Amino acid sequence: NAGVTQTPKFQVLKTGQSMTLQCAQDMNHEYMSWYRQDPGMGLRLIHYSVGAGITDQGEVPNGYNVSRSTTEDFPLRLLSAAPSQTSVYFCASSLTRGGTTYGYTFGSGTRLTVV
Amino acid sequence: SQQGEEDPQALSIQEGENATMNCSYKTSINNLQWYRQNSGRGLVHLILIRSNEREKHSGRLRVTLDTSKKSSSLLITASRAADTASYFCAFSQGAQKLVFGQGTRLTINP
Numbered sequence: 338n339a340g341v342t343q344t345p346k347f348q349v350l351k352t353g354q355s356m357t358l359q360c361a362q363d364m365n366h367e368y369m370s371w372y373r374q375d376p377g378m379g380l381r382l383i384h385y386s387v388g389a390g391i392t393d394q395g396e397v398p399n400g401y402n403v404s405r406s407t408t409e410d411f412p413l414r415l416l417s418a419a420p421s422q423t424s425v426y427f428c429a430s431s432l433t434r435g436g437t438t439y440g441y442t443f444g445s446g447t448r449l450t451v452v
Numbered sequence: 453s454q455q456g457e458e459d460p461q462a463l464s465i466q467e468g469e470n471a472t473m474n475c476s477y478k479t480s481i482n483n484l485q486w487y488r489q490n491s492g493r494g495l496v497h498l499i500l501i502r503s504n505e506r507e508k509h510s511g512r513l514r515v516t517l518d519t520s521k522k523s524s525s526l527l528i529t530a531s532r533a534a535d536t537a538s539y540f541c542a543f544s545q546g547a548q549k550l551v552f553g554q555g556t557r558l559t560i561n562p
Contacts (some may be wrong), residue, residue, distance in 0.1 A: 341494075356536075379540065379554040397550070403511075427494060438483050438544050440497030 339363050343428050343444035350418040350451045358413040358447050360428030366442070367413040373397065373424040374446075380427065386411055387433070388417040419452045425449070456541050456553030464559040471528040473556040475541030476521075482544045484517055484524050489538045489555070498526075532558045542553075 344359045360378075362369065370385035372395075382395030386405040400422060402414040415422060425448050429441040456477045465471055477486070483502045487495040499526070501508045501517045508515045514527040529536055538557050542550040 363548065370549075378554040379495075380542075382549060382551070385549060429495075438500070440485055440500050441495070441542075442497070443486075443494035443552065445494045 340442055341428055341430055341442050341444035341449050343426075345447060346445065347448050348450070350415070350449065352418060352420060352451060356415050356418065358415070358449075360413065360444060361409050361410045362411075362428075362430040362442070363409065364430065364432070365408060365441065367408065367428035369405065370395070370429050370431075370441075371401070371403065371411070371413045372427045372429065373422075374427060375424050383413065383426075386441050407430075415449075420451045423449060423451045429450045456543055456551060457539060458539075458553040458556045460556060461554070462559070463559045464561060465531060466561050467531060467533055469531055471531050471535070471560075472559055473526045473539050473541075473558070475524045475526070475553050476532060477524075477543050477551075478522065479545055480499075481519070484515075484543045485550065486513075486515060486524075486526050487540045487542060487552075489540065491537075495540065528558075531558075533560050533562055536560045 341362045367388045372379050372380040373382040381397045384403040388393045392403050415419050425446050428444040431441045432439045456475050459474045485500045486498045487511045489495045499510045501515050512529045517524045540555045542552045
């Protein structure tokens with residue numbers, strides 16, 4: 338059972354480049370989300386999805402796109418990278434059952450540097 | 453900001469002592485969760501307490517929730533060097549979205 342898998346682990350981009358951060362989970366979790374973690378800022382929610390075909394914005398969605406075509410995958414796309422997007426990105430998933438909330442399972446993170 | 457606030461921001465204690473971290477929030481919540489993050493790693497879920505619960509235990513962890521004061525505390529008893537990490541509270545306001553606090557950096561000195 339792999340849990341939540343994020344790729345790549347490290348990435349350096351030039352300003353203006355685009356890329357996709359991959360996230361996959363094998364736990365059949367309906368809920369998936371993307372956070373960014375910056376020093377002194379804690380974790381901030383970028384986008385989330387409550388199931389395949391359903392996505393919504395979080396606290397800091399600008400500059401990022403998501404899609405959820407399958408239950409397993411939830412990629413995060415950076416449209417035109419900016420230095421302000423230098424951060425550590427975490428994907429997380431959670432089981433939802435009958436309205437009951439369960440704890441998140443996090444991936445190991447992608448450390449992104451935009452130069 | 454909707455973020456939770458954690459206190460203290462950093463805590464350094466001797467091995468074997470107890471560590472207490474506090475979390476406050478501003479809105480009504482469905483549940484509150486605590487997570488641990490070792491340096492450079494992802495977050496690991498520790499414990500979840502629902503809004504109708506006041507106290508919960510898991511091994512050496514004890515979590516309390518006071519919804520009237522909009523606050524929670526995490527107590528780690530008999531600390532060990534392996535407990536050195538950052539600890540985050542996170543609360544759910546609805547559905548599944550979690551809002552995280554800024555974390556407490558805990559250092560256990562041998």
